[in-house]
Amino acid sequence: LRRLRLFLDANVLVDAQVRDIFMTMAEAELVDLRWSERVLEEMIRALVERLALDPDRR
Amino acid sequence: MSVAVRPNDPAAFVATAREAISHGERIRLRVGEAECEVDGEIAEGLVSLMGALISGAATELLALPDELTTGQAADLLGVSRPTVVSLVDRGDLGARRIGSHRRLNTAEVLAYREQRRTERHRALDEVASLSSELGLYDVE
Numbered sequence: 001l002r003r004l005r006l007f008l009d010a011n012v013l014v015d016a017q018v019r020d021i022f023m024t025m026a027e028a029e030l031v032d033l034r035w036s037e038r039v040l041e042e043m044i045r046a047l048v049e050r051l052a053l054d055p056d057r058r
Numbered sequence: 059m060s061v062a063v064r065p066n067d068p069a070a071f072v073a074t075a076r077e078a079i080s081h082g083e084r085i086r087l088r089v090g091e092a093e094c095e096v097d098g099e100i101a102e103g104l105v106s107l108m109g110a111l112i113s114g115a116a117t118e119l120l121a122l123p124d125e126l127t128t129g130q131a132a133d134l135l136g137v138s139r140p141t142v143v144s145l146v147d148r149g150d151l152g153a154r155r156i157g158s159h160r161r162l163n164t165a166e167v168l169a170y171r172e173q174r175r176t177e178r179h180r181a182l183d184e185v186a187s188l189s190s191e192l193g194l195y196d197v198e
Contacts, residue, residue, distance in 0.1 A: 003136060004110065016194040017094035021104065023182055024092040027175075030111050032136040051192060 005032040010042035014050075072109035079105065125154070125161040135171055145170075 006022070013019050013035065026033045075085055084097040087104055096104060122134075131151070132139045146153045146160060151170055153160040189195060 004107070006107070012100065015094070015096075015100075016189045017092070018096060018100060018104075020092035020186065021087060021089050021094050023185075024089045025107075025111070027178065027182060028090070029136065031107070047194075050194075 003029065003032050005034060008033055008035045008039065010039050010046060013039065013043045014046045069109070071112065072105055075105040076102065122164050124164055126164050126167055128153075128160050128162065131162045131167045134167055135174070 008022060012022065022031070022033060025031050078085055079097065079101045082097065084095050085101050085105070086093065086095045087108070126134070128139050128142045128146070132142045135142065142151070142162075143160070145151045146162070151162060152166055153162050155161075
Protein backbone atom coordinates (compact mmCIF):
# COMPACT_ATOMS: atom_id res chain seq x y z
CA LEU A 1 0.00 0.00 0.00
CA ARG A 2 2.93 2.32 0.69
CA ARG A 3 4.35 4.13 -2.32
CA LEU A 4 7.84 5.25 -3.13
CA ARG A 5 8.37 8.83 -1.98
CA LEU A 6 10.57 10.97 -4.20
CA PHE A 7 12.12 14.33 -3.47
CA LEU A 8 12.36 16.36 -6.67
CA ASP A 9 15.15 18.85 -7.16
CA ALA A 10 14.75 22.02 -9.21
CA ASN A 11 16.46 20.63 -12.33
CA VAL A 12 13.71 18.01 -12.58
CA LEU A 13 10.92 20.57 -12.16
CA VAL A 14 12.37 23.06 -14.64
CA ASP A 15 12.23 20.68 -17.59
CA ALA A 16 8.55 20.62 -18.54
CA GLN A 17 8.69 17.20 -20.19
CA VAL A 18 10.56 15.53 -17.35
CA ARG A 19 8.30 17.21 -14.82
CA ASP A 20 5.24 15.84 -16.63
CA ILE A 21 6.63 12.29 -16.47
CA PHE A 22 6.91 12.55 -12.69
CA MET A 23 3.54 14.26 -12.34
CA THR A 24 1.88 11.60 -14.48
CA MET A 25 3.36 8.86 -12.31
CA ALA A 26 2.18 10.73 -9.22
CA GLU A 27 -1.27 11.17 -10.67
CA ALA A 28 -1.43 7.44 -11.36
CA GLU A 29 -0.46 7.10 -7.68
CA LEU A 30 2.63 5.09 -8.45
CA VAL A 31 4.85 7.47 -6.46
CA ASP A 32 4.51 10.31 -3.95
CA LEU A 33 6.35 13.49 -4.84
CA ARG A 34 7.84 16.03 -2.50
CA TRP A 35 9.74 19.27 -2.97
CA SER A 36 10.69 22.16 -0.76
CA GLU A 37 10.16 25.89 -0.69
CA ARG A 38 13.83 26.30 -1.64
CA VAL A 39 13.47 23.99 -4.63
CA LEU A 40 10.49 26.04 -5.83
CA GLU A 41 12.47 29.28 -5.49
CA GLU A 42 15.30 27.77 -7.49
CA MET A 43 12.87 26.55 -10.14
CA ILE A 44 11.31 30.00 -10.46
CA ARG A 45 14.75 31.61 -10.81
CA ALA A 46 15.67 29.16 -13.57
CA LEU A 47 12.38 29.65 -15.42
CA VAL A 48 12.57 33.44 -15.23
CA GLU A 49 16.09 33.28 -16.59
CA ARG A 50 15.05 31.01 -19.43
CA LEU A 51 12.05 33.15 -20.39
CA ALA A 52 14.17 36.31 -20.24
CA LEU A 53 16.52 34.81 -22.82
CA ASP A 54 13.60 34.54 -25.17
CA PRO A 55 11.74 37.88 -25.10
CA ASP A 56 9.29 36.75 -27.80
CA ARG A 57 7.55 34.71 -25.18
CA ARG A 58 5.51 36.31 -22.46
CA MET B 59 16.54 4.28 -28.61
CA SER B 60 13.20 2.73 -27.95
CA VAL B 61 12.46 -0.13 -25.60
CA ALA B 62 9.10 -1.74 -25.30
CA VAL B 63 8.68 -2.42 -21.61
CA ARG B 64 7.21 -5.77 -20.84
CA PRO B 65 6.05 -5.79 -17.26
CA ASN B 66 7.33 -9.35 -16.85
CA ASP B 67 10.93 -8.40 -17.57
CA PRO B 68 11.84 -5.19 -15.73
CA ALA B 69 15.44 -6.30 -15.24
CA ALA B 70 16.05 -6.48 -18.99
CA PHE B 71 14.48 -3.06 -19.51
CA VAL B 72 16.66 -1.46 -16.85
CA ALA B 73 19.81 -3.19 -18.13
CA THR B 74 19.23 -2.20 -21.78
CA ALA B 75 18.41 1.38 -20.89
CA ARG B 76 21.36 1.74 -18.47
CA GLU B 77 23.73 0.45 -21.13
CA ALA B 78 22.47 3.03 -23.63
CA ILE B 79 22.68 5.86 -21.07
CA SER B 80 26.24 4.92 -20.14
CA HIS B 81 27.16 5.36 -23.81
CA GLY B 82 25.79 8.88 -23.66
CA GLU B 83 22.63 8.08 -25.58
CA ARG B 84 19.45 10.01 -25.02
CA ILE B 85 16.46 7.90 -24.20
CA ARG B 86 12.81 8.62 -24.73
CA LEU B 87 10.35 7.67 -22.03
CA ARG B 88 6.62 7.71 -22.21
CA VAL B 89 4.17 7.44 -19.35
CA GLY B 90 0.58 7.80 -20.45
CA GLU B 91 0.50 10.97 -22.52
CA ALA B 92 3.65 12.44 -21.02
CA GLU B 93 6.82 11.96 -22.99
CA CYS B 94 10.37 13.09 -22.42
CA GLU B 95 13.82 12.68 -23.84
CA VAL B 96 16.57 12.58 -21.28
CA ASP B 97 20.18 11.61 -20.80
CA GLY B 98 22.74 11.48 -18.01
CA GLU B 99 21.78 11.57 -14.38
CA ILE B 100 18.09 12.24 -14.85
CA ALA B 101 17.80 9.39 -17.37
CA GLU B 102 19.51 6.99 -14.95
CA GLY B 103 17.23 8.02 -12.11
CA LEU B 104 14.07 7.70 -14.17
CA VAL B 105 15.04 4.31 -15.56
CA SER B 106 15.85 2.90 -12.11
CA LEU B 107 12.59 4.27 -10.81
CA MET B 108 10.56 2.75 -13.63
CA GLY B 109 12.33 -0.59 -13.15
CA ALA B 110 11.40 -0.54 -9.48
CA LEU B 111 7.80 0.39 -10.25
CA ILE B 112 7.42 -2.35 -12.83
CA SER B 113 8.89 -4.96 -10.48
CA GLY B 114 6.49 -3.87 -7.80
CA ALA B 115 3.58 -3.76 -10.21
CA ALA B 116 2.21 -7.01 -8.85
CA THR B 117 0.06 -5.02 -6.50
CA GLU B 118 -1.92 -6.62 -3.79
CA LEU B 119 -5.61 -6.12 -3.68
CA LEU B 120 -6.92 -5.95 -0.21
CA ALA B 121 -10.28 -5.36 1.29
CA LEU B 122 -10.34 -2.28 3.49
CA PRO B 123 -11.87 -2.38 6.95
CA ASP B 124 -14.70 0.05 7.80
CA GLU B 125 -12.37 2.11 9.96
CA LEU B 126 -8.74 3.03 9.55
CA THR B 127 -5.89 3.95 11.84
CA THR B 128 -4.17 7.25 11.08
CA GLY B 129 -1.25 5.27 9.62
CA GLN B 130 -3.52 3.35 7.23
CA ALA B 131 -5.27 6.57 6.20
CA ALA B 132 -1.86 8.15 5.59
CA ASP B 133 -0.86 5.30 3.28
CA LEU B 134 -4.13 5.55 1.41
CA LEU B 135 -3.76 9.31 0.94
CA GLY B 136 -0.03 9.27 0.20
CA VAL B 137 0.77 11.64 3.06
CA SER B 138 2.52 11.22 6.40
CA ARG B 139 0.76 10.17 9.58
CA PRO B 140 1.27 13.60 11.21
CA THR B 141 -0.42 15.15 8.17
CA VAL B 142 -3.47 12.95 8.73
CA VAL B 143 -3.52 13.97 12.38
CA SER B 144 -3.48 17.64 11.44
CA LEU B 145 -6.23 17.07 8.84
CA VAL B 146 -8.31 15.59 11.66
CA ASP B 147 -7.44 18.45 14.03
CA ARG B 148 -8.39 20.97 11.33
CA GLY B 149 -11.70 19.22 10.83
CA ASP B 150 -11.02 18.23 7.19
CA LEU B 151 -11.41 14.59 8.20
CA GLY B 152 -13.57 13.21 10.95
CA ALA B 153 -12.26 10.75 13.52
CA ARG B 154 -13.55 8.75 16.42
CA ARG B 155 -11.35 8.54 19.48
CA ILE B 156 -10.62 5.28 21.22
CA GLY B 157 -8.59 6.37 24.22
CA SER B 158 -5.57 8.12 22.75
CA HIS B 159 -6.07 6.50 19.33
CA ARG B 160 -8.01 7.86 16.41
CA ARG B 161 -10.10 5.82 14.00
CA LEU B 162 -11.18 7.28 10.68
CA ASN B 163 -14.18 6.30 8.62
CA THR B 164 -12.88 4.53 5.49
CA ALA B 165 -15.61 5.84 3.19
CA GLU B 166 -14.88 9.40 4.28
CA VAL B 167 -11.14 8.97 3.72
CA LEU B 168 -11.79 7.56 0.23
CA ALA B 169 -14.12 10.47 -0.59
CA TYR B 170 -11.44 12.91 0.58
CA ARG B 171 -8.89 11.14 -1.64
CA GLU B 172 -11.25 11.47 -4.60
CA GLN B 173 -11.66 15.19 -3.95
CA ARG B 174 -7.88 15.63 -3.79
CA ARG B 175 -7.48 13.70 -7.05
CA THR B 176 -9.92 16.03 -8.77
CA GLU B 177 -8.14 19.12 -7.47
CA ARG B 178 -4.76 17.72 -8.43
CA HIS B 179 -5.96 16.87 -11.92
CA ARG B 180 -7.26 20.40 -12.44
CA ALA B 181 -4.02 21.90 -11.13
CA LEU B 182 -1.88 19.73 -13.42
CA ASP B 183 -3.99 20.67 -16.43
CA GLU B 184 -3.40 24.29 -15.55
CA VAL B 185 0.37 23.77 -15.25
CA ALA B 186 0.43 21.99 -18.60
CA SER B 187 -1.48 24.70 -20.46
CA LEU B 188 0.60 27.44 -18.83
CA SER B 189 3.81 25.61 -19.83
CA SER B 190 2.60 25.27 -23.36
CA GLU B 191 1.63 28.98 -23.51
CA LEU B 192 5.11 29.93 -22.34
CA GLY B 193 6.76 27.62 -24.85
CA LEU B 194 8.33 25.47 -22.17
CA TYR B 195 7.69 22.30 -24.13
CA ASP B 196 9.72 23.57 -27.07
CA VAL B 197 13.08 21.89 -27.36
CA GLU B 198 15.91 24.34 -26.87
